[in-house]
Amino acid sequence: ETGVTQTPRHLVMGMTNKKSLKCEQHLGHNAMYWYKQSAKKPLELMFVYNFKEQTENNSVPSRFSPECPNSSHLFLHLHTLQPEDSALYLCASSRRLERRVEQFFGPGTRLTVL
Amino acid sequence: DQQVKQNSPSLSVQEGRISILNCDYTNSMFDYFLWYKKYPAEGPTFLISISSIKDKNEDGRFTVFLNKSAKHLSLHIVPSQPGDSAVYFCAATRTQGGSEKLVFGKGTKLTVNP
Numbered sequence: 244e245t246g247v248t249q250t251p252r253h254l255v256m257g258m259t260n261k262k263s264l265k266c267e268q269h270l271g272h273n274a275m276y277w278y279k280q281s282a283k284k285p286l287e288l289m290f291v292y293n294f295k296e297q298t299e300n301n302s303v304p305s306r307f308s309p310e311c312p313n314s315s316h317l318f319l320h321l322h323t324l325q326p327e328d329s330a331l332y333l334c335a336s337s338r339r340l341e342r343r344v345e346q347f348f349g350p351g352t353r354l355t356v357l
Numbered sequence: 358d359q360q361v362k363q364n365s366p367s368l369s370v371q372e373g374r375i376s377i378l379n380c381d382y383t384n385s386m387f388d389y390f391l392w393y394k395k396y397p398a399e400g401p402t403f404l405i406s407i408s409s410i411k412d413k414n415e416d417g418r419f420t421v422f423l424n425k426s427a428k429h430l431s432l433h434i435v436p437s438q439p440g441d442s443a444v445y446f447c448a449a450t451r452t453q454g455g456s457e458k459l460v461f462g463k464g465t466k467l468t469v470n471p
Contacts, residue, residue, distance in 0.1 A: 245400060285359065286401075286446065286461040301458070333400055342450040342459065343389055343408075348400025 246270040247349035249334050255355045256324065264319040264352045266334030272347070274340040275317040277309060278333040280351075286333065292317060293340040324356045360384045361449050363462035370469050376434040378465050380447030383428065387449040391459070392421060392432050395444045404445075405432070437469045 247268045256262050268275065277289040291299035292311040306328075308320040317334055331353050335346040362381045370376045380390075388409040393401035407414040407421045407430065414421050420433045434441055447462040 245402060247400065283463065285361065285463045286448075288458050299458075335400070342452050343406070345403040345406075346459070348393075348402065350398060350400050 245347045245349065247334060247336055247347050249332075249349035249352050251352060252350065253353045253355075255357065256321070257357050258324060258326070260324075261320070261322045263321065264332055264334075264354075266317040266319075266349055268315055268317075268334075268336040268347070268349075270336060270338075270347060272336035272338050273314050274337045274344075275311060275314070276335040276337075276346065277317065277319055278335060278348075279330050280333060281327075281330040289319075291340070298340065321354075324354075326356050329354055329356045358383070359462075360387075361447055361460050361462040363445075363447055363465050365465050366463070367466040367468070370437045370467065372439055372469055372471050373436045376432075376437045376441065376467055376469065378432040378434075378445050378447075378467065380430045380432075380462055381428060382430075382449050384449070384451075384460075385428070386451045387460075389450050389452050390421070390423060390430050391448045391450075392419075393446040393448060393461075395446065395464070401446055434467075437467075439469050439471050442467055442469045 275292045280286045290309045295311045310318040331351045333351045334349040337344045337346045391406040392404040394404045395401040423430045444464040446464045448459045
């Protein structure tokens with residue numbers, strides 16, 4: 244248990260659906276991250292938030308829309324996804340936005356797009 | 358093009374012996390390296406890190422070695438235990454300039470046999 248929770252743990256959706264992934268951290272951290280892990284590929288950073296402000300968008304398609312209402316919660320809104328978007332989506336947080344600082348990961352949401 | 362490479366997808370070791378996991382990187386701007394460990398159905402957890410000003414960092418049974426000239430790092434686990442069976446990810450970053458990215462390798466699945 245890392246103090247970072249993600250819901251749902253599994254999600255199956257059609258290409259026309261709209262769904263949201265939720266991440267919550269109970270660690271008092273100020274930075275939060277979304278990562279994507281596709282089969283046989285490295286973990287890829289998608290978005291970074293620092294004190295609720297987005298500081299990085301790693302060229303992510305607009306069908307992925309992040310939202311960070313406060314430092315404890317992070318959402319990833321999904322709309323008109325493609326089958327190749329099927330992957331494990333991991334949320335992480337860190338005490339501050341500094342690259343040496345350890346990131347704490349949630350268990351991930353396994354997403355399947357039909 | 359992958360900047361962090363873990364060329365061995367899997368490694369099998371006998372309990373009590375040494376496990377050596379390897380990682381190569383191509384970006385000479387990277388100056389901080391981390392190892393994360395991931396059990397099934399859980400997010401990655403931080404294990405150990407090393408700064409480029411060092412060539413070795415030790416924490417209990419875990420030691421990371423860095424060879425900057427070869428752009429190579431390795432994680433040694435001695436003695437290996439069955440509970441060490443997991444996927445190990447190498448990650449790298451630059452602490453100054455650039456984006457807030459951790460660049461991950463694809464991971465090596467370690468199996469420690471009793």
